[in-house]
Amino acid sequence: MDIRFQNARILTMEEPLQLLPGELWVRDGKIEYAGPAKTPDKPFDRTIDAAGDILMPGFKNAHTHSPMTFLRSLADDLPLDKWLNEQVFPMEAKLTPADIGPLTRLAILEYLTSGITAAFDMYMFPKEVAETCAEAGFRVVLCGSVNDFSSSPEELGRDHETYNHFGPLVSHQLGFHAEYTTSEGRLREIAALSQKFGAPVYTHNAETKSEVEGCLERHGMTPTQYFEKLHLLDFGGGFFHGVYLTPDDIELCAKRHIAVVANPASNAKLASGIAPLTEMLASGVTLGLGTDGPASNNCLDMFREMFLATALQKLRLSDAAALDALDVLRMATVGSAQAMGLSDCARLTPGSEADVVRLSMHAPNMQPENHILKNIVYSGSKLNVRMTMVRGKILYEDGEFFIGADPEEVYAQANAIVAQKRS
Amino acid sequence: MDIRFQNARILTMEEPLQLLPGELWVRDGKIEYAGPAKTPDKPFDRTIDAAGDILMPGFKNAHTHSPMTFLRSLADDLPLDKWLNEQVFPMEAKLTPADIGPLTRLAILEYLTSGITAAFDMYMFPKEVAETCAEAGFRVVLCGSVNDFSSSPEELGRDHETYNHFGPLVSHQLGFHAEYTTSEGRLREIAALSQKFGAPVYTHNAETKSEVEGCLERHGMTPTQYFEKLHLLDFGGGFFHGVYLTPDDIELCAKRHIAVVANPASNAKLASGIAPLTEMLASGVTLGLGTDGPASNNCLDMFREMFLATALQKLRLSDAAALDALDVLRMATVGSAQAMGLSDCARLTPGSEADVVRLSMHAPNMQPENHILKNIVYSGSKLNVRMTMVRGKILYEDGEFFIGADPEEVYAQANAIVAQKRS
Numbered sequence: 001m002d003i004r005f006q007n008a009r010i011l012t013m014e015e016p017l018q019l020l021p022g023e024l025w026v027r028d029g030k031i032e033y034a035g036p037a038k039t040p041d042k043p044f045d046r047t048i049d050a051a052g053d054i055l056m057p058g059f060k061n062a063h064t065h066s067p068m069t070f071l072r073s074l075a076d077d078l079p080l081d082k083w084l085n086e087q088v089f090p091m092e093a094k095l096t097p098a099d100i101g102p103l104t105r106l107a108i109l110e111y112l113t114s115g116i117t118a119a120f121d122m123y124m125f126p127k128e129v130a131e132t133c134a135e136a137g138f139r140v141v142l143c144g145s146v147n148d149f150s151s152s153p154e155e156l157g158r159d160h161e162t163y164n165h166f167g168p169l170v171s172h173q174l175g176f177h178a179e180y181t182t183s184e185g186r187l188r189e190i191a192a193l194s195q196k197f198g199a200p201v202y203t204h205n206a207e208t209k210s211e212v213e214g215c216l217e218r219h220g221m222t223p224t225q226y227f228e229k230l231h232l233l234d235f236g237g238g239f240f241h242g243v244y245l246t247p248d249d250i251e252l253c254a255k256r257h258i259a260v261v262a263n264p265a266s267n268a269k270l271a272s273g274i275a276p277l278t279e280m281l282a283s284g285v286t287l288g289l290g291t292d293g294p295a296s297n298n299c300l301d302m303f304r305e306m307f308l309a310t311a312l313q314k315l316r317l318s319d320a321a322a323l324d325a326l327d328v329l330r331m332a333t334v335g336s337a338q339a340m341g342l343s344d345c346a347r348l349t350p351g352s353e354a355d356v357v358r359l360s361m362h363a364p365n366m367q368p369e370n371h372i373l374k375n376i377v378y379s380g381s382k383l384n385v386r387m388t389m390v391r392g393k394i395l396y397e398d399g400e401f402f403i404g405a406d407p408e409e410v411y412a413q414a415n416a417i418v419a420q421k422r423s
Numbered sequence: 424m425d426i427r428f429q430n431a432r433i434l435t436m437e438e439p440l441q442l443l444p445g446e447l448w449v450r451d452g453k454i455e456y457a458g459p460a461k462t463p464d465k466p467f468d469r470t471i472d473a474a475g476d477i478l479m480p481g482f483k484n485a486h487t488h489s490p491m492t493f494l495r496s497l498a499d500d501l502p503l504d505k506w507l508n509e510q511v512f513p514m515e516a517k518l519t520p521a522d523i524g525p526l527t528r529l530a531i532l533e534y535l536t537s538g539i540t541a542a543f544d545m546y547m548f549p550k551e552v553a554e555t556c557a558e559a560g561f562r563v564v565l566c567g568s569v570n571d572f573s574s575s576p577e578e579l580g581r582d583h584e585t586y587n588h589f590g591p592l593v594s595h596q597l598g599f600h601a602e603y604t605t606s607e608g609r610l611r612e613i614a615a616l617s618q619k620f621g622a623p624v625y626t627h628n629a630e631t632k633s634e635v636e637g638c639l640e641r642h643g644m645t646p647t648q649y650f651e652k653l654h655l656l657d658f659g660g661g662f663f664h665g666v667y668l669t670p671d672d673i674e675l676c677a678k679r680h681i682a683v684v685a686n687p688a689s690n691a692k693l694a695s696g697i698a699p700l701t702e703m704l705a706s707g708v709t710l711g712l713g714t715d716g717p718a719s720n721n722c723l724d725m726f727r728e729m730f731l732a733t734a735l736q737k738l739r740l741s742d743a744a745a746l747d748a749l750d751v752l753r754m755a756t757v758g759s760a761q762a763m764g765l766s767d768c769a770r771l772t773p774g775s776e777a778d779v780v781r782l783s784m785h786a787p788n789m790q791p792e793n794h795i796l797k798n799i800v801y802s803g804s805k806l807n808v809r810m811t812m813v814r815g816k817i818l819y820e821d822g823e824f825f826i827g828a829d830p831e832e833v834y835a836q837a838n839a840i841v842a843q844k845r846s
Contacts, residue, residue: 069790073797077733077747109787113806268734269801271743299788299802304730310500311691311731312738320694324500364532364830365722367492368837374496378692379722382806383536407787414791 001045001392002027008050009361010034011373012348013057013333017326019372024055026354029392034348054359054372057346058117058388059302060336062261063240063290065123066107067100068092070418071295080208080270088295092124094421100128102413105405108138110300112396112403115357115385120261120290120340122175122202122240124150126159130170136403137169137393139355141340143202144175146190147182153189160197169391173341174237175202179215179223184230191231200237200341203227206249207241208272224249233258238339240290241266242280243273250276250283259286259339262331264308265299266292274316277309278323288339289331306332306377325377345391358387424468424815425450431473432784433457434796435771436480436756440749442795447478449777452815457771477782477795480769481540481811482725483759485684486663486713488546489530490523491515493841494718503631503693511718515547517844523551525836528828531561533723535811535819535826538780543684543713543763545598545625545663547573549582553593559826560592560816562778564763566625567598569613570605576612583620592814596764597660598625602638602646607653614654623660623764626650629672630664631695647672656681661762663713664689665703666696673699673706682709682762685754687731688722689715697739700732701746711762712754725755729800748800768814781810 003026009019012034025032025040033040075087100123111119118139121129126142133140142163144156156174163172174197176182176190194201205223206212215223224245227233236257239245245253245260253260262275280287289309291300306328313323337346345353360366365379388396395402426449432442435457448455448463456463498510523546534542541562544552549565556563565586567579579597586595597620599605599613617624628646629635638646647668650656659680662668668676668683676683685698703710712732714723729751736746760769768776783789788802811819818825 073794
């Protein structure tokens, strides 16, 4: 469906960031035009009066584990090791491929309410995640999660070819779980895959202090330095969390074009720490933003992440001027997209994929209009998301979902899966 | 209007906290019944099928400055002193009584979207705040804000009598701005008022490190000890922020029944610090939760505050088990109410004032149902608020407001006020 939005305030995410009053035209799933009001040559299927609302690129959730919705609020307020070993791992061991569809669909519903149009999804069962996202019309970049206990470098290589030729909404990046869960042999095989495909590599890195200390004991160097030594970083890539990256690590990230994806809510809730985002930004590191999985967060809300990204920097540095809200907006859109290897869906420019959200200005938390872009970061909420569109298709509008599944049925299926695993 | 809710899950906030399936009856502005389904003796004006949604007491915003909506996003990402001296104070100096109605109304609209049914409001112009809240049907406890530059102990005493006899939705507590803005002479006069009325006293305390250090220099003791010496704490009261309360201060709070109202979002955004809530709770101090004003937060969202209250304790103590979510629920409801001196609107028990919110369970972020009460704190959002009722009257339902004012007009008025002050 080709759609013409009128009376919008458009944030294309082109620099310098600003809101342009005018129209946005979506044709054949792409942005045809963004600019001042004018008369189109060809008709549209639908015209939407945006009534002064914001149209901007959808948020890109650059680190998540979507199917973990089933663990939400299962075991909070526990020390990290108890949470992982006594709750998360035993429950995950019971998952079957048939569970993945409903659990992923539940995450997609929530993403859409938060204006998220793409997820960088690291989990087992890539086939089911890919199929579910494609069916829903939701954009996903699958991230390999090889470790010593699941998947393998061979499977990762096959997945990389399969899911980069799966369809327009699906792509795949090489990845492994973490240094502390993956043997050097496997890491060398993954490095060989990176050389073979000329492809970047992604992993959890420096999420906790003990993880980095463990690597220092095992290898006499930080995980980042170790990955560099193994040639895992030769084609760029990304680190999830990055809470305990050292200044040298950060320099290396900048040099090797390694993006860092921040997960401030998860790192706070699990008491892991606050990532040095300000220093990374100053060093020229590309920063993305992610929710992490719903087991650790527990919600999938980019507004919460955006506020936390800047508020926690301010706390960490005792500086109310740290990490400007506009930098946070960049992280949640173009930065995340770059981290995920998505090149053409993070700006509302002609020819780009039409991944668009509409944020209501007709809401008390967005008023008055002193600085609308800062309102998005500091006072914006899911309540402002009136529409979420992926590749030109509206998947969420005014509280209704259009992903080809009944939300009530998704909730029932998720609860049935939980009941079965807990029994 | 008398309302019967059916098929609800009721969180009365009576201990132990649990969700009771059943009905809630609201008659003459009060809770008539909360319990298993049964047949009423008398008819109701309206019956609402809650469809399994949560009914719970409204959140009490125990520290705010409502009319400061006009400063939202005016000057973020600035050092605290520049923000206050170059932006906030000059703009506030231009406010007139006529501005207060629209600005307060804007805050009320936002409170309602977040399930907030009462605010503890510290600002100049108590008359206009009281009138606006009463007209809107919103509950307010006015807090005196005497300092050396505005109001006076005499005015405070008159206000205390006036606004405790103003009407059923309005009450008043003695209060002053802070130690560093109020002379000892004025503080002694306020202590005398406290003795006269047998009334508690409220103030900002230990929001920043420099504020406490300043008091130590001026008086050789912490603000808390200084207030104790001046007999300001003889009848209890409350401290807003409390970030830098010492262990001795905390002991004194427990002994003198001084509540502490946490403002985690504001303290983070202004880089002030993280209050030792865990230690206060362990010492038996009553804890409330507040948004602070929209100039420093910048939003008025108790879901954000609840998540931050616990997440920041976890970060501060490097302990994922710190400050259980249920304690946060208590802070945001019964704790805040106690801090505000509200005795009968924080529990859904027969005879209590019907200040009720309905939170949708038919939303992806509230599913699955592993632990619904933790969902409220960890993944709940404004999007879940289907209804906000104060004193039996529905003020917000399914996105519509019923406060006797057109929201669009409120937004226009707020923008006009901003434009005038900035010119």
